[in-house]
Amino acid sequence: MKNENQMQALIRPIILQAQKELLPPGKFYSLCQRLRNQTSIKRFYFLTPPPHLINLQAHQISPHQLCKFLDRLAHYVSSVALEGHQELFYLQRVNLRLKGANRKVVLVKRRIADTQLHSKIVVKTDAESRRQGDTEKMNVRLLRATWYEHQRINIATGMKIEVEIVGAGMIGRVARVRINDGQDLAFKAFFDPNFVWQHGPWAEIPIGIRLKACQVTKDLPEFLFAGQDWAVWEWIYPHTNPQSRKGGITYEQFAKLEGLIKLNPLNRSNYNPYNMRLDPGGIQKKYWGRRFHDFFKGVIFYSRKAHREGLQSLTLHLRRNRVRYFCLRLVALFFPKFIQTYQARAIRQKAEGSSAKPLPQASQEAGGRRQEGRKLV
16 A cells, blocks of 8 residues: 555656646656656556545555556456456455465456356566566456365455447557446557657547546546556446536536647547547647648558558448548548538538437447547547
């Protein structure tokens, strides 16, 4: 706990600065790298899991231990391409004898849907990680688990984490996460978290911190907490209406005050039927040449992706609807006013379609999970 408090105190100045101004991705990354070089911090975690959504104290699991589990979950989520795939995880803190010594660890039990396949992995305590000298070398693997058959997890008292893969976009994959049968959360695992540009964690985290501090939550999801290669946001359903959300301001109001760009309305899958944004996208300050700079960085991102995963990884973006979207983006690049008519028509058609065929609550939630999966574009 003492180590967690020290880490939070070290990163607090960066978070405070991000709350006061929208930090560009490059500047935010540089601040974190400078702190990494000056301290022993190996991985960064931004904000803490809200206690009203995630009750950690009842399970004696610290926020840092949960974040370390989410580090490994991010690697797992980014590697599972099957939409709708579901898994259950149970976390429990126990005393375990390892290498001739008694140590407090967090055991993780994994179960695929309702099958009987189980595995256990160990999340080491902070003290044990410090003795190892590197928190990134923890003995935690979701796919190659360490087995401890003599140690069982009590499912009734363990922390239950439900995970459902809902889809992927250009920069990452989204999963619906529910902890202890609580509220749905949007868990976003980034494909290339080390690349610094207007999308990805180094852009999205300072965006989330700034929007949260200014209460820009009327028509945007609320940022909750994040790690270096994942982020947790509020889950937005198709029936979520900005008019029913108490408090907060709209992004349009905030953008006018801060001189920020308008949200990209071309990708209608990034909105629910009530025009509630599902993802903040590449929010940034307006400046001359921004569109061409973003286009150039996008080309680099796709080149890195093709080099890393092969040309077949780009086939997702060669479908008819995606090609149409990219063509519209290209038109908007040179003729931004020309595209406004198309935007207004798309918004009106989506709203009319939603009001003509109201969904029952269960169907709305299922649709929300599918729609959320396409928001990282």
